[in-house]
Each structure stands twice: as structure tokens, then as C-alpha cells.
Amino acid sequence: MRITVNTLLIAVLVVFTFGIVANPALAGNNPVDEKWWPGEYGPDDTLGATQQITPAKRVAAAKLVKQGKIATLGMPYYNGMPLVPGRTYAMSIPSGGGPTHGPLSWPGEQFGQTFMDEILTAEIGQVGTQWDGLGHSMIRIEGAEGWDDDDYFYNGYKLKDVGGPRGLKKVGTEHIASVGYFTRGILIDIAALKGVDVLEKGYSITLDDYKAALKAQGIDDASAGDVVLFRTGWSSKWGNPELTPAEHAAINAEVGSGEPGVSPEICDYLIEKKISMIGSDTWGLEPYDFSKGAPESFAYCHINLMVRHGITNFENLDLSVLSKEKAYEFLFSWSPLKLVGATGSPGNPIAVW
């Protein structure tokens, strides 16, 4: 999830207007109820739950390829695509009337080689199909006994220690990018379970929903190292590059006004299952309906999955082909880019079955 300060202001306003949406399940839960670091992978760990993906797990995952069918799970990136307000995606083709480069020599007077390039400015891990790495979410602690005031990343790394103007140490994307995710993936198709194209904004997927989907789909529960992908239908609201700016703006407003998402109880459950990554076809994993109030706890799953357990999060996936093909269990294969010091990565993961 990528929330801007402005979005927060809206949310805060909403809270004052509509009141907090209480969540009893969170009673007693706070980010410092226990010292959560160093985690199970040691005090210097930079790889998190990718370490659940063992060689044996990879061999087993490869065996899920039976028909040789493939789906790529990224959404298209284009100027005008839905973005959290304040984000940038601006691609251009440098040219000025001809090719970007050339012509270069080629035998024969009538021929040459020419080349086109592009140049892009974007939040690299935070735009469109986006993977949240271990450098994205932090817990801010101020005035808590026994804790230094700071922003804490996964494994207790503090912003003061690992921050920097051109990248973060310890929690940068390059670490997980050295091993990637080549493992069993499962689709939890809640939209199909409920018989709808798109779940309602703000709908919080329950653990019962999750278990019902497993049963309906005839697949085994998540196990250590798995990637678990939730389909809500939300990304079907996206437009396409051919629309007008006004249409892009209207779509962006609707997409960002909320979303269905997974409940805290599911995240707690999957943490126990020791999955390596969660994913969804939403922009922020968790349920929001900003017209009804802000959640008491903004991003429970982000904090508990990523910061406390090193389980990463993939957003804005296109899960429509998997749903249509009823491909509920598959080889999931992807690695983030080795962006040194970055907080995430763009991506186009592969599912093969």
C-alpha cells in the first residue's frame, strides 16, 4: 500500500466525520507488544521469508508445470494508469523527429542502423504492479518504554541507521533479488467464490472465505514458502492507454476510493503457515472504503507480514487469466530487479501450470 500524506489527511478527516470503524480483533495487538526482532533468520538477516523456499520446494514447484500453460501477472504500465495521488509515471521516447540514435554504418550506401529508446520517471517500486520489499513499511515508535524513538524496518533496522538519499542499506531490494521467488503459488479466488465480478469496496475477506475458497477450488492449504494470491476483481476497474485524460482521472478516482482486501485474521493465519509472499489484484492488499471512515489500524497486514515477519507483498496483479483458466495451483516464478537500496520493484511475475 502506498498512502500519501494527503490521502492520510482525507482519512483523518473522514475519521472525525464518521468515527473510527472499530475492529475488536485488534484488541491487545500493537506493534511493540513483544520484541519482534531479531527474527527467526538472525540479527543480520536481509532475506526474510524467502528462506522458506528451499531447493526441495523449488523442485516440487517445478513439478506443478503439467500443461505448459503460462500467465503473466503484471498490469500494463502507461502514462495515465491508476496511481495513488502524488505518484508519477512519465515515459517518453526521446527523438525530436527521428530515431533516438543513429544512423550507424552498414555496408551499402542506402542502409543504416537506427535505434529507439525511452526515458522514464517513476516511483519504481510504488507504481502500478508493485512489489513491496522490506524497505517499504516501517513502524514509528515514539515515547515507548524500552524503545528508541525511530522508524523501524524489518528485523529492527532503524531508519536513522539504514536511511540514505540514494537508497537504503540492509533492506534494499537487491538482497531478496539475489534469490527471488520460485515456488508454489496458489490463487484464492474470492470473487469467484462469491459469484461476482468484483467484490464490494471495503469488503474484508474472512478466514472462513479463505477456507471455503480452498475447498471450492480443490487445492491444499498454504504451506511454508508459498506465494498466496487473492483475487477480488478490483483491477478489472482499470482502463487502458487509449482513454482520454478525463476518463483516466475518473477511473483513478474510483480505483483509489477504497478496495476490498484481506482481514487481519487471514494475515495472522498465513504468518503461521510461513508463506513467503502475499499478493492481490488490489492497490493496497487490505480493505478500505474511504466514504465510510478510516480503519482503526491502517495497514495491519503490511506491518505484521513485512515488518515483523519478512513476508513481502505484491499489489495490483492481474489475476484474471488464472481465474478464467481455473489455474488455482501453479509454479510462481519471479525476482525483483536488483535495485540497490530501493524499497520495492515493478514486476511481471510468471505463473505456469
Place this chain on the structure above:
Amino acid sequence: MRITVNTLLIAVLVVFTFGIVANPALAGNNPVDEKWWPGEYGPDDTLGATQQITPAKRVAAAKLVKQGKIATLGMPYYNGMPLVPGRTYAMSIPSGGGPTHGPLSWPGEQFGQTFMDEILTAEIGQVGTQWDGLGHSMIRIEGAEGWDDDDYFYNGYKLKDVGGPRGLKKVGTEHIASVGYFTRGILIDIAALKGVDVLEKGYSITLDDYKAALKAQGIDDASAGDVVLFRTGWSSKWGNPELTPAEHAAINAEVGSGEPGVSPEICDYLIEKKISMIGSDTWGLEPYDFSKGAPESFAYCHINLMVRHGITNFENLDLSVLSKEKAYEFLFSWSPLKLVGATGSPGNPIAVW
């Protein structure tokens, strides 16, 4: 390969000073000796040689995963890494002293959620580990009988028809990104064959070298749909993010002064084998030594693989782990990002064996 106009000027100067390095193999070869489009995949094709990767090919490729070992083949991206002069890679962490976003609400007065992001400006398909898509290379034709003057992409698409300030039609990366490359990969370790760490600048890998490597490594020749990766050792010249700007500059000058690479005869051979992609640990695939003169034909393989046959090209790969592990045959799994209208993609492909 990404050549700037300035590099070209150097090259042209070099030609006048040292003379052309003649290449008899090219005699009679020119980009219009035959009409090369529409190609075998039809006049509207946008997928090129990825179509050699059939479902059966994918099933067979997955069976190459025996030990569950993995290597990620991307080089790290960082401010200061080697770049063709004129290219940009500039990443920053927006902050101004605190987190990029937040704090957002969390139950308890002492806690909050905060988030870090990054913002990047770069040539997206043309920097560091880079995949050349079908929108990168063109053949410029001027004054040839029977041809319109224009820059021609794969399948005869003309720049005049498919160009645009924010992206290219027909040849944009989003097309191949819908299917990706999940196939057999092979490593052709020429540096190991020759018993050196790095091949000499300008060394042109011959077809005999290729066949000798296959034999020495005990693997079968390339077949339809394969990804064929050539290791020269050149990327071992890269530095790391900790070096000083002066060290970065010196490394960049050396890396860009030339490189070993594959000869035209290898490219012709692999075209016949109907591979889907070629790759290497060099920035430009083909051999150059700019101190000795410019090649008569600048990028024979680029033109003939990509423009004429839809076989793409992956550059600046890190093949060192595969070499060390003697992993000569493996599952190659990767898809470019769905960058609408782009000419390439960054990447971090996965090899599993």
C-alpha cells in the same frame, strides 16, 4: 546495444584514422537483399520468436529443475554503474528528513505506520541489465528501389506509422510481456573454454568456439525456443555502489571502450536453430575494440536477430554463478515488464536447475 550519436562520432573518427576492419563474411549481405517481412508469424505479428516456446517446450523446460538451485541473472542497478555515455540512472529516496509517507494511525498513542518510497529516472530498457525488445533496433533505408524511405522495425513496421512521443505501437514491450520466456536456457561459457577470466576486448566468438563449448560442457545444441547465453567475463569489470565517482568513471570508460562478442556466423546459425532469445554478459552482444577501428557493419546481430527474425537480446547479464556452478542447461524464466510502447525492459531473469 545502445550507441549514442557521440559514440558514433568517435567510431566514425576511428574509421577515418584506422580504416575499416573488413569483414568478408558480410559480402553480399545487406538489410534489403530480400524482403524480410511479413515474417513467418504473419503480417500483424507482435510476438516474434517467443512463439517457438510451445506448451510442450515449457513442460520440458520445467523438467530441467533437478537440484532446485537458483541463480538470478541481473546485475545490480545503482547510481554510478556503467552506462553508455548519455544514459541516465538516478534514484533518490524522497524524504527531506523523515519518512516518505506517514505516520498513519495505529492503535496506541505511541505507534504509527510510516513508509519509504523511491523515485527513479532512467532509460528503462537501456540501462544496466537490459533486454532489447522489438521496438529498439531499426533498419534505415533511403533511396533503395522498391522501398519507402523510413526506419523499419521487426516485421516491416515503419517508424512513421508506429512511432509516438509516449510509446511505440505494435513493437512495444507489452506484447512479448504477455507471454514471456519460460524455456530451456543454455550457457555457452567461452571464457571458461579459453581458460581466462575475461575474453579480450574485440574478440569475436566463432562458430567453432560455440561448438567446442557445447562439447566441453556436454550439452546439446540450441533448439527451437531456447535462450542462449554467452559468457565472456566482461561484466566482471563492473564495480559496486561503494566506489567513488572517480572510480565509477574509470570503470565506465574501460567497460565502454569495447567488449568481446559473438560473430555474425553465430547469429546466422542460431537464427536457423530458431532460438527465442540471445543473451550475454556484455553491454552490446557483438565484438568491439574502439581503439582499433569501427566494424564495417555496426550491429549485424542486432539487425538480423531482432529486426529480421524477432529474436530478442538480453545484455549485461551476470552469468558468473552459472559458470561457477557449471550450470550449463537450466530452466530460464522471465518476462519483461508490461511497459506499454517501450523499446525494452530492465530485468532480473531466473535460472533454475
Place this chain on the structure above:
Amino acid sequence: MRITVNTLLIAVLVVFTFGIVANPALAGNNPVDEKWWPGEYGPDDTLGATQQITPAKRVAAAKLVKQGKIATLGMPYYNGMPLVPGRTYAMSIPSGGGPTHGPLSWPGEQFGQTFMDEILTAEIGQVGTQWDGLGHSMIRIEGAEGWDDDDYFYNGYKLKDVGGPRGLKKVGTEHIASVGYFTRGILIDIAALKGVDVLEKGYSITLDDYKAALKAQGIDDASAGDVVLFRTGWSSKWGNPELTPAEHAAINAEVGSGEPGVSPEICDYLIEKKISMIGSDTWGLEPYDFSKGAPESFAYCHINLMVRHGITNFENLDLSVLSKEKAYEFLFSWSPLKLVGATGSPGNPIAVW
């Protein structure tokens, strides 16, 4: 004016729905009714009408400084400001939790020097307060007898000849930036003349309006080398950096839905007066109301002032202080940035009286 392809599509749609808004004044006028180049400054000229600003003119202009009052005429630049759809303005402070640079040494253990920077991506001449240089507007000619098909800039420079991926030759901003505009400026306050805060969208300022304003304000008509600024009140619709993204979006939609502007007859008149620059507090100089249809000729003044006569155009100026102070005649002092090959420049011109 900066029109995107998408805006064009809207406009084209509007035309089909509402019909063309006929403009009899344009009858017989077309961009090739006479050969308009080389112009009066010679075939190699790159400075256009700045050449009307003689040393004597500068001396006279300096004498307009009587009270020592000053106004800066730029609008603020900020993420979220009104932009033509598709434009980018994205500024960040690189930090990651601390200063951008430092600490550097300072005598004494407890002290150091630190520095903050920012990084920006934007259309540099085309965002917010923007000056249209001679590299911005072109006339496209296709199939006209006696003319090569091409896009023609000021003085007949063709895109084919002067274009390039990293900047334009001959018409780049660096040329005019070597001399700048230090001259008499006059305010034509049409909003005040009509007794309104903001003129109506689509209102076309007539030559009679212009003359009535001169009379009401008690100033002399434009003369050679002058900068003539039209106030419509339109930029008062802008918001400020503190607004929410939703508010920014609403403001942007309203600002971009049209604007009041100057009529062709005024531009023809000022061309005869040999002014050096026109300016306004609108985004596109000329009148539009996209709800009522598109103009028969999209940007008559752009084409005739800039392309045919080398008279440049400054948009999105803040003229409110001049209006409030009734400062109708003043020293106008400004030079674009020396952006080599650029099509325009951001700016914050100075008026002193």
C-alpha cells in the same frame, strides 16, 4: 499553449458533436498564403523579435522605474498544480531520513555542515508559468505545391533538419537566452475593464477591448520591442500546495476546460506594432470553451506570432499584483534559462515601476 494528443481527440470529438465554430476573420488566411521566411532578420536568424529591443529601448525602459516597486510574475510551481493532462511536475527532496549531503567537516567536534537538494522531473518549458520559445510551435505542411512536406519552425527551419533526441538546433532556448527581454512592459487589464474578477471561458478579447483598456488605463499603445501582457483573471482559479489531490484534480479540470483569450485581430495588430513578446494569465493565450466546440483554427496567434514573426509568448503569468497596484506600464526584465535545444523555459519575470 500545450495541447496533448488526447486533448486533441476530445476536441475532434467536440467538433463532430457540436460543429465547427466558424471564424469569418480567418477567411483567406492560411499558413502558406505567402512565403514567410526568411524573415526580416535574415535567413540564419535565431533571435526573432528580441531584436526590436535596442540599447536605446533598454535605457528608456529603465527610466520607467520611478517608485522602486516590484512584482514577480511567475505562479508557484508545486506537485499538484494545474497542468495540461499528460504533463509532469514531480519534485522530491532526496534524503531517506537525513540531509541530502554531509555532514562535512567544521572545526569543533559537535558541528558539521549539511545540505539539502531536490530533484525534479518536468516538462521544462511547458509546465506552470511557461515561456514558449521559437522551438515550440510548428506549421505542418503536407501536399502543398512548392513546399516540402515537413513541420516548419520560425524562419522556415524544418523539424527534419533541426530536430534531435536531446534538443533542437537553431530554435533552442539558448539563443534568445543570450539577450533576454529588458524592455517596456504594459498590462492590458481586460478583467478590470469589464469590471469582473475573471472573464468568461471562451471570451475572445477584441481589438476594441484592447484600445478601450489603453484609454482607461491612460497608457500609450504598444511600440516596437514592448512586452504586452493581457490579464483575464483566469489564473486566480489556481489552488495552492496545501489542497488535497481531489481538490487539485477538480481545479485542474476547471482550469483546463477552456479559458478567455486574445482574438486573431489583436495578434495581427501587435505583429504590426513589432512587439517582442505577448503574455497572459492563461495557459494557452487564445480563447477556448471546449464545451461549445473546438475553434476552426486552433492556435492562430501561436502560429502567426511565433512561427511567422518570431514574437514569443509567456503563459500562466500572475498579473494580480500589477492589476491591484494599477501598474500599467513598467520595466519588464527577464531572460529564459540557457537550456540548450529546449523549446521554452520556466520563468519568474520581474516588473518594476
Place this chain on the structure above:
Amino acid sequence: MRITVNTLLIAVLVVFTFGIVANPALAGNNPVDEKWWPGEYGPDDTLGATQQITPAKRVAAAKLVKQGKIATLGMPYYNGMPLVPGRTYAMSIPSGGGPTHGPLSWPGEQFGQTFMDEILTAEIGQVGTQWDGLGHSMIRIEGAEGWDDDDYFYNGYKLKDVGGPRGLKKVGTEHIASVGYFTRGILIDIAALKGVDVLEKGYSITLDDYKAALKAQGIDDASAGDVVLFRTGWSSKWGNPELTPAEHAAINAEVGSGEPGVSPEICDYLIEKKISMIGSDTWGLEPYDFSKGAPESFAYCHINLMVRHGITNFENLDLSVLSKEKAYEFLFSWSPLKLVGATGSPGNPIAVW
């Protein structure tokens, strides 16, 4: 001055290798020897020493325009120009083979309107000709009695309080940009005084030099509100856009290896004179020769002029025309861009005499 962390590392290394270059003049001087805030303009001030430029000062400055001659003082901005390592300047013309926008309608079937734009990524205040605003330099204080640990800007504003990911409060460029600099400017031509084209790297201009130049040039000493520009000849080392990348790299290395500059005693003297701005044709105002060691105090003038007295600093100016014309006293006219929250501004100031 814009120093990167890497440059700092070099400098630190140099210090250990060559030892500190002691500077007796600094004895007893440290950034907290007295509480320097609130300053003379009050605790909420955001305008600094621009307030020395009164209406009467402006009227007097305008009277310096006698011949109507003009010089623009900015250096050209282009891809490849000298930059502090790690900085970015990347401009492209979005096109992809045709115009950026259009064609838009024009009466007559053979004509249309087309437009070119550019897109830029750069540190906006920190690249090429650059004005250091009040948001650039800070004093880091740690462990000093009576002071909170923090980074302190002009007027005691703390980074913790005014920092932000998209801009700085209180010290952003928009404040000074509301009033600008329209005042008396003087050139102190030390290169001419010494009879050289370029002063030696590391040469520290003394107060005696300053006074000798005033005398030789026949102009009065600096007075309140003046802009004082020092010419060293250093910017004559710059190249031009036509050079090769290798030539650009060599020039950049030489330009950044040090520079002549003003001594602390001059800055102290000009602070007493209450000037509004200092400027030079160097990248960092103060003298450095990194081959000989790092200065004991890195940027004495930056800290004392800007942070303690609100006197800003303009770098990389082109003062060659003023020198050639012996224009030693002139009207200086310029305002930074209204870049909300920015730390500086690009610029092309005007001198008229």
C-alpha cells in the same frame, strides 16, 4: 556548493593522507559561538537579506542603465555539462519520430499545427548555473549544550520541523522568489587584477585583493543590498554540447578537482556591508584544491553568509562578457523560480549598464 557524500569520502581520505590545511583565521569561530537566530529580520523571517533592497535602492539601481548594454550571466545547460558527481541533468525531446503534439486543426486540408516539448530530470537548484537558496545549507549540531541535536537552516529553522519529501517549509525558494533581486551589482574581476585568464586552483582571494580590484576598477565598495560577483575565470574551463562524452568527462574531472574562491575574511567583510547576494564563476564559491588536502572548514562562507545571515549565493555564473566590457557596476536583475519548497533555483540573471 554541492558536495556529495562520495566527494566527502575523497576529502576525508585526503585529510588523512595530507593532513588538514590549517586556517588560523577560523580560530575561535564556530557555528554556535553565539546564538545567531532569530536574526535581524525577526523570528518568522523567510526573506533574509533581500530586505536590504529597498524601493530607493531599486530606483538607484535602475539609474545604472546608461548605455543600454546587456549581458545574461547564466551558463548553458546541456546533457554532458560539468556536474558535481552524482548530479543529474537529462533532457529529452519526446517524439518517437514526429512532433510531440499534433497535428491540430488549421483551415485548409494541407496544413496543421504541431508542437515540440522537452522533458527534463535534474536537480533543479543544484546543477550548472545555480542559486543556493535558504533551504540548501544547514549547520548540524550534535551534543552542544543548550542546543537540540538537529540540522539548522537560516533563522534557526530545524530540518525536523520544516523538512518534507516534496519540499521544505519556511526556507523554500518561493519566498525569496516573491521579491527577487533588482539592485546594484558589482563585478570584482580578480582574474583581470592578477593579469591571468584563470586563477590557480585553490587560490584564496584575500580582502586585499578585493580592495585592490575595487580601486583598479574605479568603483565604490559594496553597500547594503548589493550583489557582489567575483570573477576567477574558472568557468572558462567548461566545454560545449558538441564535445564527445570522453571530452565531457575529462572537463568535468578538471572542473571539479578544485577551484579558486573567496576567503573567509571577504565573507565576513561583506556580511558587515549587508550585501544581499554573493556570486562567482565557480561551482562552489570557496577555494579548494583536493590534490593538496581538504580545508579545515569546508564551506565557511556558505554557512556564515546563508545560514547565519540570509545572504544567498549564485554559482557557475558566466562573467566573461562583463569582464570584457569592463562593466564593473550595473543593474543586476533576477528572481529565482517560485519552486515551492525547493532549496535553490536555476537561473540566467541579467546585467544591464
